[in-house]
Amino acid sequence: MENCPDSSGRGRPLGVWIVGARGAVSTTTMVGHAAIRRGLVPPIGLLTEAQPLCEAPLAPLAGMRFGGHDVSATPLLECALALSADGGPMDAGIAQAVADDLAEHQERLRRAPLRAPGTPARETVERIQRDLEDFGRANAGARTVMINLSSTEAPPVPDDAHMDPDKLEAALDAADTDPGVLPPSILYAYAAIDAGVPHVNFTPSAGASLPALEQLALDRGVAHAGSDGKTGETLLKTALAPMFAMRQLKVQSWVGFNVLGNGDGRALSDPTVAVSKTHSKAKAVPSILGYEPDGIVRIDYVPSMGDWKTAWDNIQFQGFLGTPMNMQITWQGADSALAAPLILDLARLTDLAAERGESGALGHLAFYFKSPLGSDEHDLSKQHQLLLEHVGCG
Amino acid sequence: MENCPDSSGRGRPLGVWIVGARGAVSTTTMVGHAAIRRGLVPPIGLLTEAQPLCEAPLAPLAGMRFGGHDVSATPLLECALALSADGGPMDAGIAQAVADDLAEHQERLRRAPLRAPGTPARETVERIQRDLEDFGRANAGARTVMINLSSTEAPPVPDDAHMDPDKLEAALDAADTDPGVLPPSILYAYAAIDAGVPHVNFTPSAGASLPALEQLALDRGVAHAGSDGKTGETLLKTALAPMFAMRQLKVQSWVGFNVLGNGDGRALSDPTVAVSKTHSKAKAVPSILGYEPDGIVRIDYVPSMGDWKTAWDNIQFQGFLGTPMNMQITWQGADSALAAPLILDLARLTDLAAERGESGALGHLAFYFKSPLGSDEHDLSKQHQLLLEHVGCG
Amino acid sequence: MENCPDSSGRGRPLGVWIVGARGAVSTTTMVGHAAIRRGLVPPIGLLTEAQPLCEAPLAPLAGMRFGGHDVSATPLLECALALSADGGPMDAGIAQAVADDLAEHQERLRRAPLRAPGTPARETVERIQRDLEDFGRANAGARTVMINLSSTEAPPVPDDAHMDPDKLEAALDAADTDPGVLPPSILYAYAAIDAGVPHVNFTPSAGASLPALEQLALDRGVAHAGSDGKTGETLLKTALAPMFAMRQLKVQSWVGFNVLGNGDGRALSDPTVAVSKTHSKAKAVPSILGYEPDGIVRIDYVPSMGDWKTAWDNIQFQGFLGTPMNMQITWQGADSALAAPLILDLARLTDLAAERGESGALGHLAFYFKSPLGSDEHDLSKQHQLLLEHVGCG
Amino acid sequence: MENCPDSSGRGRPLGVWIVGARGAVSTTTMVGHAAIRRGLVPPIGLLTEAQPLCEAPLAPLAGMRFGGHDVSATPLLECALALSADGGPMDAGIAQAVADDLAEHQERLRRAPLRAPGTPARETVERIQRDLEDFGRANAGARTVMINLSSTEAPPVPDDAHMDPDKLEAALDAADTDPGVLPPSILYAYAAIDAGVPHVNFTPSAGASLPALEQLALDRGVAHAGSDGKTGETLLKTALAPMFAMRQLKVQSWVGFNVLGNGDGRALSDPTVAVSKTHSKAKAVPSILGYEPDGIVRIDYVPSMGDWKTAWDNIQFQGFLGTPMNMQITWQGADSALAAPLILDLARLTDLAAERGESGALGHLAFYFKSPLGSDEHDLSKQHQLLLEHVGCG
8 A cells, every 4th residue: 555645734624424423334434534543553445545546636534524413322432342342343442542533523413303204304304404504614614525324225115206306396395295205315315415515325225316316416516426335245246247258258147145244234134125235236247247147136134243244156157168167255344344444435535526516426436336326337447447537546 | 248240251261289289278179169160159258259359350260270289199089078077077069069170180280299318409399390381381371370288397497598599599409408498388489489480378387488589589570478378266366356456455365275187287286397387376466466465376186176177265354444354265167168268369369469560479468368478467457458459449 | 885785686676656756856866766777877875775774674776666746748858858958967978878767767657636626635635546556556566655856835824634634634525625725745645644655755845744644644554754855055054063062162143045946946936935945944053053043044046057056154153262253165066966866765764664664754764854754853963873773774 | 051060169170281381272271261260251162061071070160270381481461462463363351351360370381391402302301290290289289181282293203212112211311312203292291191190182293192102101090182183174074074974975075275374374384394284184084984085185374364264175076976066165263262172171081081090092082183092983973972971971
């Protein structure tokens, strides 16, 4: 990991508003950010702290401030220590060493507003926006980026409001709009874009992926990125599937099984929620191969795994003369530690794009997502090249 | 696998002279070539029969004629059926369906000349060249490419003759030159380049990798490519290692164990020979990562595996916050069926380069090799891009 | 595989009536039986052809005659060759070499009777019994064993008829009994037991597992065995789980994923059917460990796998000091070839028990089943010892 | 893990003299012993703290006192914390919680005597015996068991002294006996047996496996057990190979690759040492199957693994009709945590045997060893049964 220029004196601070701010990914992000700044650990997993991206005029790590919403009120240090219990991946010593940083971020966390039955969703949006405004003020006018890290939702109930900005406004104002039409991820995305705050959807929930919100983002000149962070098994697929394509090997089936035990896993054990995730995970391979092999993607909740995650993929393919061959991959990682560095990268890169006046879906960030908005590219190497070229480091 | 133009009427025929012509890879290449031409199987594994490379002005498959040397005299059909015995990967029905094609190729095979003790190596070279000349004549003046598919040799005894063309000539002429200084792979490479025949070294043996032979190739304007075909585990590594590099994940160890049971495996069970191969296999990962993780590469001979090959890789890495993670890969393929399509591609692409007047080591064919000559690039995606751009299809 | 006495001259012939006689397991059983008898292959997988069980007074292989029911009328040779297509596990050469044997068995196959709507199930039972009687007559009074190899059914609709023989009789006679209460596996089991024919349920369908049928078997003095053949992943579990128990290692989770592509896989892709199978597969580990770790068992249908089957198990456990450890197993086998030798063993061992006057569920055959009837033992070694001791070879 | 009677008030204390007392296994044993006694962790991995063995009249855990020899003088707490550094398996919090216990054991550790060149080995033996005697006195006459946990040695230089007690005595007395004939493991074993102290050889070093020492043990009425603790991959093999044997499946090849990074791994990276280990590991499978499949066992040193150990086994086998099948196992454990509970069990069980007047090699402890002395049984289930029956709990 090559030398990077010291960026600590550069630029004004950057506020990162996290939806799901006390969850495992958010907590790991904040612990890691503080540990890197304090020199306790090297910046493993961060492209923005390595050559060549660290040469770009990014907001410095040192100036990042975290705030956010959560339905829970558990203290951040407690959230962090829970990730180290029972052989969990978080290093308790590091978490304790950054307790002061966590306490400071915690001051800026707010309880997530919930839409009361029979009230317009607009009220929730306005409460979100007030909290965002307060956060900006507290950061002395620093730029803000919102990142959605909350639990995966079921897909929204289809509605015309998703396709048309005017109908979306009407739906927000109506007291009787079905909550399933406007789940929280949409309200947060709307609140951010409407307020001119760049938005990153790290989850497979709808978020800003609606055509109506893409239109709004373009109208307001706001950048956004998503969706569904590419952290583990899908990352692997998008590194490996190109090999079969490049070598003209014929993939017959590609099946993937995932087990994990954290809150994300628990949410996904609801089949109506899981469909959002497995649909997102199933896109990469057919897109890269150009044809659709037999395929299965499953995510199962195994509580004893905690924040650890194991994926197993079995790939059956034909070689020369139709010879049957196969490969298996076992991937064992920590769910949150795979996601957290991408959060820091995405906050800084989305902010950079906003600074540069880019708006709408940021296709050059496809490298970070399972279901990239603004890009059809799933091949990891090509996404990487696209990222570097777009930022100006290619 | 996309539509390609029919190339059967194009160009004059191409002769392929194979060193080790009755071995498993050679036999599989000839069976597959015939089976594809007869429409028995699709051209899986061939880039030269798929978009975009099939648009290049390559010698057509239909015009390829095989000849070669071997120390054995076993009939080709028998070699093919041996690969299907005991659950082996060759389809006996296909082998029998192309028996006539094999019989025709067989007419052009010659017994490999061996250097008699106390005679100059030059005599062996001249016998090789006479056989090459006869082959060209029998093919009505068709272009010829030589491909080395013979068993891996031990590394040559170091000698100045390897560095300097004049000293090489002297060593060829001396009756007392140590055979370890000029093992067969070097004699064949010299014979081809000296005769103006492009040469492909698909093995980890020395072949044309000597500076003296690179100089000779440039002097004579002859193209050559090598070395050590990238067919299985190393292919995987060069697809996968870039993922760790791109994502700034820190690889701590990457160990790989290979078991196989064919003649190649038997040759490699001699530790002095194995060093050629394991040295070749060990290059890719450090080159791609830019640092050297703990690493082990082993190849073991397990007779009951026959032509099947299993590789297992264990990759230990650190993620964000130093979190320990790992992945394992099991790869089960047929050794010869992984190599054979590359032989057809390399013969046609080397011939194309020769036609275009390129000479010396063909770096743009790095995509096909574990130890690419003329290129330092090991990243599979970048090698692929380089190949397409060089040929004019990028 | 030790020497066994020649049993060909011993005893009278044994008729094996297979429900699902043209399915993959049945076809593989008949091909294998003929190939072993003709000396084409050794008797791999058969305990009854190895020491010490081959010393028991079993019906000789040479005297086994197959008949059976099937809903399909595809010729047996065609069924066998279908298992060798597309890289399938059946050896086409062997199938063709025993074509005459298959043709002979085929003469004794009958179309499976189906219960017509609004008719009593008794009519179906009587048609089954007539076919059984004809089969016995054609075999010159040979003993008959019925084996259920038909597709897995959904669990039956719960009903008092399952618990009480008299109510079962009444339900068989009533024209309006819900077909879900008396699915085919129950009708076949009843038909066999009522006719004094020993019955083996190799599937997870209800079959003879009902208390009412156990009572009937005891009343009539008929032996039966079941259920759900232990052929692959569960076999492994019952060999491996005792290691954790014996060594006092604490299993936290044991998850298993299975993919296969044959008719059995297709049937199991119906979730209401799959529950029969996954419920059966989930029993062994908690029974052996004495506690219930987190556990998942899935079977997924991947058509391109054909008759090949891959299972992956991930076992997370704690060692000394609570140290987290894990192991993974990948198992790649041919579904039918794993089951077929057990069919030959079970037919002969069930017949032996019947000869010896044993009746009701044969607990000593637990070695062969995922959900053993008449035994609570799941530990493979203990089941093996029980089998040998019971037969008199222990 | 069932309820056991409280044994704390029973019997007199037991002294455990460890050769290699500051190594990873020894340190983990002492940490775990203390943590269990203090109720910090449950007694996972100990048969002697679970039903039925805990009913036997064993020396209580509470009364165990550790002493021993080591060439190093590193404080035990430091040894323990080194095992938790860099993601190592030891829990630092637990190590620190038992620091007082470690300090107490440390008082009884002695620097290992080394044989000076040109002196008789007898002098070393006498120094060992004096330290043993002091240890017994310090423990108020408690019984003592010696356990060899030191680094694996190369196999001894063959010599008649190994076969005959009188020649062994002579070799001990001669100043010019080749040190390779009498490596430390033999001197320790002799010292213990000669002093009437039961001896356990947990390593693959020669130790008490010599016929001359077995004779001495019988003459003196001293019990001993060994050799080479069965902790990981071999444990698995002896649980799994019986499945293939019981089911008459034909194993064609069984290859195993092991990587680890602790001191044991470093010692084994010397090929002359590794042969002791791989020879020991290779015995189980052929013994259980009754025939010798193709087989490879390798142990490789990968420093970054630390005390973690990964094994991969590939098993190729034939099923019914010769159908090719295979399975792979990946095993990831902590080397020392797998070994440590066996040390506690072996100390108590060897002491119990000595109390009961048993002498010579204790075959009933084969359950714990790769190369069991006094038993030819490798099947884990049968070894378990033998253990329980011998102790009186079967």
